[in-house]
Amino acid sequence: MSPAKQSHCKLVLLVALLCAARGAIAAEPAREPVVEMGIDAGHPGARIHREVFGQFAEHLGGGIYGGIWVGRNSSIPNVRGIRSDVVAALRALKVPDVRWPGGCFADEYHWRDGVGPAGQRRATVNTNWGDVPESNAFGSDEFMDFLQQIGSQPYLSVNVGSGSVREAADWLAYLTAPTTTAAGRERAANGHPAPYRVPYLGLGNESWGCGGALSPDFYVNEMRRFSRFVHNYNPAQRGPQAMQRIAVGADGASTDYLQSVMQAWHDKVWSWDIEGVSLHYYSSAGWPPAHPSQHFGEDEYALLLADTLRMERLIRTQTALMDRYDPQRKVALVVDEWGTWLAPLPGSNPGFLMQQNSLRDALLAALNLNIFARHAERVRMANIAQMINVLQAMVLTDGPRLVLTPTYHVFRMYVPFQDASLLPVSLQPGRYVKGALRLPQVDGIAAREADGRIAVALVNLDPARAIAVRIHLDHGRIGAVRAEQLTAPQVDAVNTFSDPTAVVPRALAASAADAALRVVLAPKSVSVLQFESLEHGGKR
Numbered sequence: 001m002s003p004a005k006q007s008h009c010k011l012v013l014l015v016a017l018l019c020a021a022r023g024a025i026a027a028e029p030a031r032e033p034v035v036e037m038g039i040d041a042g043h044p045g046a047r048i049h050r051e052v053f054g055q056f057a058e059h060l061g062g063g064i065y066g067g068i069w070v071g072r073n074s075s076i077p078n079v080r081g082i083r084s085d086v087v088a089a090l091r092a093l094k095v096p097d098v099r100w101p102g103g104c105f106a107d108e109y110h111w112r113d114g115v116g117p118a119g120q121r122r123a124t125v126n127t128n129w130g131d132v133p134e135s136n137a138f139g140s141d142e143f144m145d146f147l148q149q150i151g152s153q154p155y156l157s158v159n160v161g162s163g164s165v166r167e168a169a170d171w172l173a174y175l176t177a178p179t180t181t182a183a184g185r186e187r188a189a190n191g192h193p194a195p196y197r198v199p200y201l202g203l204g205n206e207s208w209g210c211g212g213a214l215s216p217d218f219y220v221n222e223m224r225r226f227s228r229f230v231h232n233y234n235p236a237q238r239g240p241q242a243m244q245r246i247a248v249g250a251d252g253a254s255t256d257y258l259q260s261v262m263q264a265w266h267d268k269v270w271s272w273d274i275e276g277v278s279l280h281y282y283s284s285a286g287w288p289p290a291h292p293s294q295h296f297g298e299d300e301y302a303l304l305l306a307d308t309l310r311m312e313r314l315i316r317t318q319t320a321l322m323d324r325y326d327p328q329r330k331v332a333l334v335v336d337e338w339g340t341w342l343a344p345l346p347g348s349n350p351g352f353l354m355q356q357n358s359l360r361d362a363l364l365a366a367l368n369l370n371i372f373a374r375h376a377e378r379v380r381m382a383n384i385a386q387m388i389n390v391l392q393a394m395v396l397t398d399g400p401r402l403v404l405t406p407t408y409h410v411f412r413m414y415v416p417f418q419d420a421s422l423l424p425v426s427l428q429p430g431r432y433v434k435g436a437l438r439l440p441q442v443d444g445i446a447a448r449e450a451d452g453r454i455a456v457a458l459v460n461l462d463p464a465r466a467i468a469v470r471i472h473l474d475h476g477r478i479g480a481v482r483a484e485q486l487t488a489p490q491v492d493a494v495n496t497f498s499d500p501t502a503v504v505p506r507a508l509a510a511s512a513a514d515a516a517l518r519v520v521l522a523p524k525s526v527s528v529l530q531f532e533s534l535e536h537g538g539k540r
Ligand code: AHR
Pocket: 058, 102, 103, 104, 105, 205, 206, 210, 337, 385, 386, 391
């Protein structure tokens, strides 16, 4: 073939190849819109304290009895009365702390009813939650045993409402004093010679409401006495390990308690202190809670997500208030009750606060965790309400059966964020519009883990439109990637005892090309990615 013919043939071949390639592109389904996410990996910010992933377990409905405690003689497999399937499930969450015994229950709890030989416990009535009998079979030592089994720590709420400073002081002595004291000897006689660790102590619960409806000034006077006289004697809890005391703060947007507590803290004398102040905010979109937890549509989905996004504004406002008295941010904002509070399940005891847990709860949990992370400098602890069988639970049980909820899966996916350092990100959130509601389409955070890997969490709120995110680092390359995504065909999809895997995370394909990583967020999904960040030249 002559050189002229040869080059003609090459051209024809090239054109044919190009045409084939264009045809292939044209035949691909339309690609999702792409949003850019820039991560400033060189400037790690505040630590996302692992306590932000804390839980709350109250003597309420099946929260303790049936959910944790089945008794030593139960046919449900247990270790010293504590059900083993629940322990195994919770261990995977690396639960940093559990708030107990309440809630409203705490302000009527008398710890002595729940210690000593099982046959001699004093039965009482749970007046807050359905007037049901309270056997007190699950008390302080059982709670500590449960924590030891799941690998967690106690956040005790002492009884300020109907108890006394002396009763609370005696409780802490029972738990933490050496066996040279009467209190320590009593604990040893009950099988626990070594003092327990009590890292967190709540000084009352909702003292503006079920905790006694105390005026802010009255509460502050009481709180100062509890702070001063309730001692932790554990020698291992000196200095930086000292017990942190958390005062009652805001009821949602009502900040009169927060204001009084912070003012008192600012003017305090040497003899008392607090390390945190609480915020309670439930996503219920109205009161009393009437929105269903199952069998709902997009209107209800968008409404609850919009309601939960208020958390960011509440934290911002309360942080600003706290900054006025505490510019160095010594006092933590502790969101020790948050989550969905929905209509009780039809046919259930309304005092038991039983609700289903759907894909919507999963997105809502992720949005809140992202908000807490963004405010990591001030929000250093949070406790979702509640761990088992109550409100936005991790686990639902029914006799011997157990199911993990979509919220459980989010907490498991977010484990890499525990104690990671927040990284600044730039991300255009886009819009998801439903009726009069205008929400961001995408919400995301990034953090550097202790081992140097980067974790990214992304929520796509839009129930109908997928979106691609191109993640890039300010410098360095992206190495090996691991990614999971939680979604389901419907916004109200739930896991049930007969179909426990309807909403579970699945591996997510993520393609990395040098400094950028492309991932497609399915509609109504939560995604968590972990990747190595490599310096140019290949080193971590
Ligand atoms: O979590 C249920 C209840 O909600 C708690 O007992 C109380 O503190 C709050 O009002």
